[in-house]
Amino acid sequence: MSDIILKTEGLTKHYGGVHALQGADFELHKGEHVAIMGDNGAGKSTFVRQITAVEQRTSGRIWFNGQQVHFENPLEAREAGIETVFQNLALADDLDVPSNLFLGREKIRFNLGPFSILDRRGMREATMRALEKTAVKIPSLSSTIRNMSGGQRQCVAIARTAAFASKMVIMDEPTAALGVQETAQVENIIRTLKEHGEPLILISHNMRQVFDLVDRIVVFRRGRIVANLKKEETDGQDVVAYITGAKTGAEFADAA
16 A cells, blocks of 8 residues: 555646746655755645645646545645644634634534534633643643734644544744744654654745755746655755756756
């Protein structure tokens, strides 16, 4: 039985005459953490948007958890088990922590149509389990998101991925706007996900973070994958050379 959780073949996205993503072949194995790196506009976020159906791909195929898939929208991807933490977090500022974790997936105690009653106790207990699983520390679950620090907000968004039966987690620059202490907290959460065997794709510009957290590094440049590197077989200078175009893998150059 294959241990590949995600596979893309020839994944391509065009915006008119702009080729934002071209022929991306990618694999993520069960329990593996992979970093996606590249300059702004290299195709990293475009790649993730095709996987999660935020946008529809121009061409190419995607397999997830052993099945070829064609998600129509992000909800279908999420229901299949792909949990994503985007840069904008997608949190509701005026709601508390449990309400944010279950936003769009609320637990219903009594289904009375427009007068249905939420299972607030069940959502609170599930939130506590998710926070425990990811080792997230939130002083008060009843606090609204608006009153939280950037690090706490990011931790809530990440804990949301653990509240459900996710099969894969994607994080898009999860620490880009955070301070040193808050970054360390998020990185500890990522390590906890690794301990639990959760496969993860991490988009990051932070070289130190990447080498601390992942098993493999995939480099995008001008919409193409130009390197697929095992962490222990490369270094920061090597990765930068691929990002800038100073170095090009022969197998990828042939494909271009």
